[in-house]
Amino acid sequence: MSFANGMSCPVCGKGYIQRHLKREEFEYKGQAKIIDDYPLLICDACEEEFVSAEDSRLFDKELTAFQRKVDGLLTPDEIRSIREKLGYNQTSFARLLKVGEKNFARYETGVSPQSRYLDWLMRILNDYPETIKTITGNRDSNPDKNISVQYPNNLSDGFWFFRKSQI
Numbered sequence: 001m002s003f004a005n006g007m008s009c010p011v012c013g014k015g016y017i018q019r020h021l022k023r024e025e026f027e028y029k030g031q032a033k034i035i036d037d038y039p040l041l042i043c044d045a046c047e048e049e050f051v052s053a054e055d056s057r058l059f060d061k062e063l064t065a066f067q068r069k070v071d072g073l074l075t076p077d078e079i080r081s082i083r084e085k086l087g088y089n090q091t092s093f094a095r096l097l098k099v100g101e102k103n104f105a106r107y108e109t110g111v112s113p114q115s116r117y118l119d120w121l122m123r124i125l126n127d128y129p130e131t132i133k134t135i136t137g138n139r140d141s142n143p144d145k146n147i148s149v150q151y152p153n154n155l156s157d158g159f160w161f162f163r164k165s166q167i
């Protein structure tokens with residue numbers, strides 16, 4: 001059910017729900033996060049409180065950041081800097097980590113938190129970049145790294161290309 005300012009109250013049916021900004025406390029694993037001006041829709045008759053989907057989305061990043069902090073996960077900035085340090089763009093890094101491209105973009109924009117295992121994996125790759133080979137089976141799976149193509153002088157020998165190994 002979606003709620004909107006001015007709607008009649010779905011609980012009592014007598015009052016109307018109005019948008020108010022209120023101090024709201026969120027709890028995650030025993031830790032509290034306070035948002036001073038959280039938008040609530042409050043019934044003017046029974047005082048029941050509702051949150052519109054649109055309003056709750058405004059605080060997705062802030063609450064996800066809180067959740068990451070409690071869980072001790074890498075921040076979006078840390079994820080981006082690990083990816084850049086290893087020389088990947090979002091698409092190729094998502095492919096390496098075997099996660100959807102859109103999901104990975106959400107970790108970097110802070111919309112949703114990465115799993116604990118993915119967090120560990122990124123930390124390991126950051127500390128020991130040579131372990132990328134363990135995932136890729138010793139091949140350089142990053143198409144965005146410098147690729148140099150070499151053709152032999154005599155094309156009848158066939159041609160080949162090689163990728164500079166950066167890892």
Ligand SMILES: [Zn+2]
Nearest residue numbers: 009012043046
């Ligand atoms: Zn009501």
